[in-house]
Amino acid sequence: MTDGGLLVRGLRVPFGAAPGLENITFAVAPGERLALVGASGAGKTSLLRAVAGLGPGRADELRVDGRDIATMPPERRGIVYLHQTPLLFPHLSVAENIAFPLRVRRAGAAEVAGAVREVMHALRLDGLAERRVQALSGGQRHRAALARAIVARPPVLLLDEPFASLDPVLRHEVREAVRAAQASYRPAVVLVTHDLDEAGTLADRIGVLLGGRLAQVGPPGEIFASPRTLAVARFLGLSNEVPGTITADGRFTSPLGVLPLRTPLPPGPGIAVFATRALRLDGGGTLAARMVELRHRVQQTTVIVALGDLGLEAAVHEAVPAAPGGEVRLSLSGEEVSVFPHTVGG
Amino acid sequence: MSAGLRAVRLGTFVVVAVSAMAPFTLLALWSVGGDWFYPALLPRSFTGRWWGDLLQDGRLLSAAATSLMLGAGTGILTCAAGLPVGQALSQASGWRRHAGAAMAFLPVAAPPIALAAGVQYSFLRLGLGGTLTGVLLAHAIPAIGYGSLFFLGVFEVFDRRVEDEARSLGASPRQVLVRVLLPLLRRPLADAFLLGFLVSWSQVPLTLLIGGGPVRTLPIEVFSLVRAGQDPAAATGALIMLIPALAALAATRLGAARTEVVAL
Numbered sequence: 328m329t330d331g332g333l334l335v336r337g338l339r340v341p342f343g344a345a346p347g348l349e350n351i352t353f354a355v356a357p358g359e360r361l362a363l364v365g366a367s368g369a370g371k372t373s374l375l376r377a378v379a380g381l382g383p384g385r386a387d388e389l390r391v392d393g394r395d396i397a398t399m400p401p402e403r404r405g406i407v408y409l410h411q412t413p414l415l416f417p418h419l420s421v422a423e424n425i426a427f428p429l430r431v432r433r434a435g436a437a438e439v440a441g442a443v444r445e446v447m448h449a450l451r452l453d454g455l456a457e458r459r460v461q462a463l464s465g466g467q468r469h470r471a472a473l474a475r476a477i478v479a480r481p482p483v484l485l486l487d488e489p490f491a492s493l494d495p496v497l498r499h500e501v502r503e504a505v506r507a508a509q510a511s512y513r514p515a516v517v518l519v520t521h522d523l524d525e526a527g528t529l530a531d532r533i534g535v536l537l538g539g540r541l542a543q544v545g546p547p548g549e550i551f552a553s554p555r556t557l558a559v560a561r562f563l564g565l566s567n568e569v570p571g572t573i574t575a576d577g578r579f580t581s582p583l584g585v586l587p588l589r590t591p592l593p594p595g596p597g598i599a600v601f602a603t604r605a606l607r608l609d610g611g612g613t614l615a616a617r618m619v620e621l622r623h624r625v626q627q628t629t630v631i632v633a634l635g636d637l638g639l640e641a642a643v644h645e646a647v648p649a650a651p652g653g654e655v656r657l658s659l660s661g662e663e664v665s666v667f668p669h670t671v672g673g
Numbered sequence: 674m675s676a677g678l679r680a681v682r683l684g685t686f687v688v689v690a691v692s693a694m695a696p697f698t699l700l701a702l703w704s705v706g707g708d709w710f711y712p713a714l715l716p717r718s719f720t721g722r723w724w725g726d727l728l729q730d731g732r733l734l735s736a737a738a739t740s741l742m743l744g745a746g747t748g749i750l751t752c753a754a755g756l757p758v759g760q761a762l763s764q765a766s767g768w769r770r771h772a773g774a775a776m777a778f779l780p781v782a783a784p785p786i787a788l789a790a791g792v793q794y795s796f797l798r799l800g801l802g803g804t805l806t807g808v809l810l811a812h813a814i815p816a817i818g819y820g821s822l823f824f825l826g827v828f829e830v831f832d833r834r835v836e837d838e839a840r841s842l843g844a845s846p847r848q849v850l851v852r853v854l855l856p857l858l859r860r861p862l863a864d865a866f867l868l869g870f871l872v873s874w875s876q877v878p879l880t881l882l883i884g885g886g887p888v889r890t891l892p893i894e895v896f897s898l899v900r901a902g903q904d905p906a907a908a909t910g911a912l913i914m915l916i917p918a919l920a921a922l923a924a925t926r927l928g929a930a931r932t933e934v935v936a937l
Binding site for chain 2: 432
């Protein structure tokens with residue numbers, strides 16, 4: 328990477344007596360958004376707090392815009408850490424809250440006024456300068472907290488679950504505010520979320536935190552299409568798993584048929600993992616299964632089918648030709664299937 | 674609720690109200706009573722003589738000024754020491770927290786005369802006996818105990834993420850204290866000041882044993898008047914002693930109505 332942005336190398340974060348985070352390494356360029364995803368308790372927040380200097384953690388290397396910040400106090404790191412709930416100071420007005428980072432840097436009055444006005448306009452907070460923060464709506468609070476975070480233009484923004492517990496309308500509003508904030512001066516952004524859709528929508532790259540390690544980092548398309556391990560695939564919610572055998576000639580045989588492997592794997596037991604969208608109800612499909620149940624979701628309708636002893640979930644893009652118990656035909660997109668070596672019980 | 678239970682509750686309330694108000698009503702009557710001898714229920718005449726004597730008697734006024742000074746000083750020390758100790762206790766865990774809270778509680782729980790006797794020995798050796806500074810420091814011992822426990826309670830509900838937020842936004846620890854914590858803790862600080870003031874204002878054993886003769890506070894003077902049988906003068910002095918307590922009650926009531934959000 329270039330000297331700009333955030334570089335974290337070999338970060339270790341203790342979790343008391345429990346195993347903590349080990350050897351976390353990643354870099355985020357200026358203007359880039361990295362989403363860290365992981366299960367609850369995976370240590371996402373602890374990781375952000377350690378990088379911000381607000382929680383325990385030791386790194387082999389921690390740099391912001393090329394500066395070594397590993398031993399610096401939080402206020403000198405050039406990193407702003409934004410809590411999930413906007414923590415505006417209740418004794419200050421909206422404008423005074425936003426001006427806070429500039430005032431503690433002893434910026435001149437004219438500079439403060441100009442910067443506050445500019446950022447309030449960018450985040451659609453015009454007219455709220457003198458308002459008490461207790462009188463703001465939920466969306467306004469989030470935008471005011473974001474405005475305060477970016478007014479001093481920190482090179483790195485850490486956003487901890489910025490969209491959690493927001494209703495869909497507010498979620499959209501805050502997401503757009505994050506985009507606007509980043510567009511204003513291109514900081515490196517690391518955001519923590521447990522919502523994979525959110526991560527895929529907003530981030531340039533996704534990092535999957537599993538078992539105390541960063542299991543995979545890459546663009547959303549790559550992560551979703553090619554999970555590196557079975558644990559990552561399971562975390563990503565690739566709900567269909569089919570056991571089979573990896574053969575010496577680079578194929579995978581299973582009730583799905585014979586699939587060519589995308590990467591060489593040692594012969595032996597294996598497991599194929601794929602998302603619902605890879606298996607679709609298709610009158611001309613080669614796989615025959617028994618329909619079990621139809622499921623309707625906002626974005627997609629799916630069907631649960633039985634393929635021998637296996638229960639699988641398939642996408643529905645056409646009229647369902649059978650009632651539960653009837654036979655349906657399926658087609659599988661082999662490119663979207665990931666195969667991993669698998670031991671019994673593993 | 675049955676009529677019988679209602680009557681019991683009303684009766685209990687009346688008993689509590691009378692027992693709370695009777696001593697102060699008697700003091701008020703005494704302070705303006707001309708001739709009042711047993712078995713008369715009320716004074717036979719009323720006079721402003723005792724209040725006039727009080728205003729002309731430099732001794733009581735000087736004692737009141739000394740008490741005010743000591744109370745203000747104790748209030749300031751209660752805030753200055755109680756806030757960091759309470760904050761540190763709220764952040765501690767395990768045996769450190771238990772030991773710290775026990776140490777803060779000890780001077781509060783100990784009988785005042787036992788505390789005074791213990792403090793007297795060391796203060797006299799330090800040359801603080803009979804001095805205003807000695808009495809101030811002695812008053813501060815139980816007051817800081819109260820203050821530490823008070824601030825421990827405050828910080829238990831205070832959202833410490835506010836401090837993290839301020840640090841992350843570029844504020845140094847000192848700026849966090851001055852620009853965020855102190856403004857947010859304005860009301861608890863005022864309450865702690867009043868607490869310390871009142872502990873000092875009504876203190877007798879510590880003042881007697883550490884102050885000896887030279888340091889004369891209002892409670893000491895009132896105590897002397899009571900022992901000398903000068904009931905109307907003692908009642909007048911005692912009424913003056915009530916003023917800060919009533920003011921503190923009023924301030925606390927007003928403060929409760931205007932309390933800022935501390936736990937965010």
